[in-house]
Amino acid sequence: MTATAQRPEKQAPLAATPPRRVRKRRKKPQVGLYILVLVLSVFFVGPFVWLLLAALKSPGEWTALPVQILPAQPQWDNFVHALTDMNFLGYTGNSLTVSLTYSVLVTLSSAAVGFGFARLRAPGKGVLFIILLSTMMIPQILTLLPTYVMFSQIGLLNTYWPWVLWGLASSAYLVFLFRQFFAAMPRELEDAAIIDGAGWARIFFQIFLPLSRPVLITSFLLSFVASWGDYIAPALFLDLDHTTLAVAITAWYRDPHDNVVPTVQAAAAALYVVPVLLIFLFAQRYFIRSALGSGIKG
Structure with missing residues (x-):
């Protein structure tokens, strides 16, 4: 009797096991970070909110003790007096003339100098760049008196020529900003242009200049804010007719007894901040992009 070999039965193919779903770990909200950001925002926004509340108070509420945070009845007339008690629009035009002139010139001159440090080859370029950066450690207040004497001797007081010269002289920090941005660009750009003649x-x-739009806008924004908020230089170099809005706000808004009206000054100061806030709101994305793209590249 012969044994017949039994063929092994074909096993059914194993069903493909479904891949295990990778569970995404949900990031826990960083409550501590949110609280820190909230506290910092209060510190930054708090003074401006306090300024607006002060602008809506009456003179009696300003001097009342204990201090009243909220005005009993908002005094919107303070903003009307801020615009009409002095030539507010005229002084605003002076501030815009000074700030725009300086911002445009210092942005272009700093871009040109930064381009030279980033792309041109010359002996001693590194030493000159270190000397340029070292000038940022000199406080500006130390150079105002010698600058005043120099400008007075050549007849540039009570004119806007000092801001033109300062703009043409570039800024050490802005030169560094442009140099970092231009140094990160590929060498093939200029090689192809040189081949084309x-x-x-x-x-x-x-x-290079069209490609540096984020840095251009950032440079313009920083220089505009610095010039718009400057008080010492306009008070020193300009008379009351040609001065800027920052100086005019402190010189006007007085009662018949020549006492300062602080509530109207607060309203004028609140209006004084508006142009800077509008410019920053429109240019903030370029400002952030420039800070991330040029400040960390060598």
């Missing part, structure tokens, strides 16, 4: 001026204005 372009000079360095054409390379700068037609290639």
